[in-house]
Amino acid sequence: MPSLPQSDIEARLSELEHKLLARDKTIDALKRRLAQQDEGMRNSPFALLEQNISLANVVARKTGELEQERQALQKTLGELRQTQTQLLQSQKMESIGQLAAGIAHEINTPTQYVADNMSFIDMATTSLLALADRSVAVIAALRAGDSDPALLADFDATLRRTKLDYLRRQIPDALAQSKEGLEHIARIVSAMKAFSHPSGVDKVAVDIREVIATTVTVARSEWKYVAEIETQVDDDLPDLPCRRDLIGQALLNLVVNAAHAIAETLSEGVRDKGLIRITATRFGDRHIDLSVADDGPGIPPDIRERIFEPFFTTKPVGKGTGQGLAMVYTTVVDQHGGEILCESDVGRGTRFTMRLPLCIDNDEAASCR
Incomplete structure (x- = not known):
């Protein structure tokens, strides 16, 4: 299957899920019609029998057709999920290429x-x-x-x-x-x-300290000329159940964005270097907050609602693809059942927080929100 943009994959997944739901509703409607006919034709056994047979044939035929469609849709969903995984890996390798x-x-x-x-x-x-x-x-x-x-x-x-x-x-x-x-x-x-090696589809327990250290090293060429980096991790922080490569990629995107934001202020001759602060702390009993804060120019209020949209960027053509924050959102929300929070003060800086659940499976992750 050819590679598709992340937004197209998500739209296709949503369309297929709606089709499956529509098929289920059709079956329920046919069953209700059969029940209504049974109630309305009690005084005509022959007519009732005839209609029941007719409706039963229709239901059987439709059920067979819908089952075939369901299987085809399930196969397509599986292929799309596989394509999505490949796309995320491609985005990660593209990031490495840009940092090469x-x-x-x-x-x-x-x-x-x-x-x-x-x-x-x-x-x-x-x-x-x-x-x-x-x-x-x-x-x-x-x-x-x-x-x-x-x-x-x-x-x-x-x-x-x-x-x-x-x-x-x-x-x-x-x-x-x-x-x-x-x-x-x-x-x-x-x-x-470590950064380029793809992790499996299952979440495994990961030491977030190692993820932070690896990301800071890989992104060093992006931040060392424009900012100092401080890291702070809670001493009692447990391992995080996650897909390591996706979380590393999301953290990399946030660090690179922070460095680029700070660079905008340095080009104005205001100061020599800015500060990027990476923190990892417990949030309650069921979450870890992984945050990246910068002291750059901040995000204007009129565009904050759009920053996670695929392909939305304020950078000049050739400088940004608009996929960085969209990928962060997909990783945190869709892949890990977490939340992505943004706090920004124009002229003072921005803080992105990935709130990730300390849960293994998707059902538990939903309950951890």
Whole structure:
């Protein structure tokens, strides 16, 4: 089945569900008509029998047709749900593609200084080995009772060229910096692997701290030049039953939106950097609130009712698709039975909260609202 936009899939799902409901109503109407005929024709047994047989045939035929339609609709619903899952995965990979240049830069920077440090250590090693060779020659000569002044002069010259005190200070720093750079690269690769790996259709218990850490790492190239990030997670926060990749994608969308909003204020020369605050707290006994707050320009009141509409965006053409917040809404509300809340104050910032139920199945999730 060809890929469809999220809005088309949702509309098609709604249409199919209405058709199923209409078929059920048709069957009920036929049954009621049969019952009414039975009541109205009590004085004519033959006519009653004839009509009953006729209606029974109609009901049987319609029931068979409706059952076939129901099966076809159920199959189509299953295919649409599968397509929806594939679409969500495609949107996630599209987000990674949009972040690819920044992620490549994040990896290239530590790679470059690791390479520079390796070149320095290679040069230092050559100098130290040369000094070691001269030292061995001098010691061998002394043991043989030969104190050749030329040999000592060569050793002194090599020692001066080696700049031993300088190497003592710089080599440990170069090694420590290289180790830090390699660890940074490993974190990025690990975060990308975790973020891009699709989770199953079933919800599993996830440590929300790990989801936050992974998302912050993946989105680093989007926020590091425009904002500082603070994270705060309750110490007693339980694991969240969810589809990890969807929640990670939704959180990524909110963080990237927050960074873009702050960038609008920086372009006006008001300040150097803004602040993005990510928090995860308990809400009552049955929910977790996962929030992203920024100190950007806020959302004007006249468009707040439309921010979750598919394809609605205030960004220039080529800068935004209008799918980010629509995907967040679908993930939180449709996929997890939660709520998405928005608080915004023009000139002071915006806070989005994903209120997610601590429940496994959909029936329990509905009761947790």
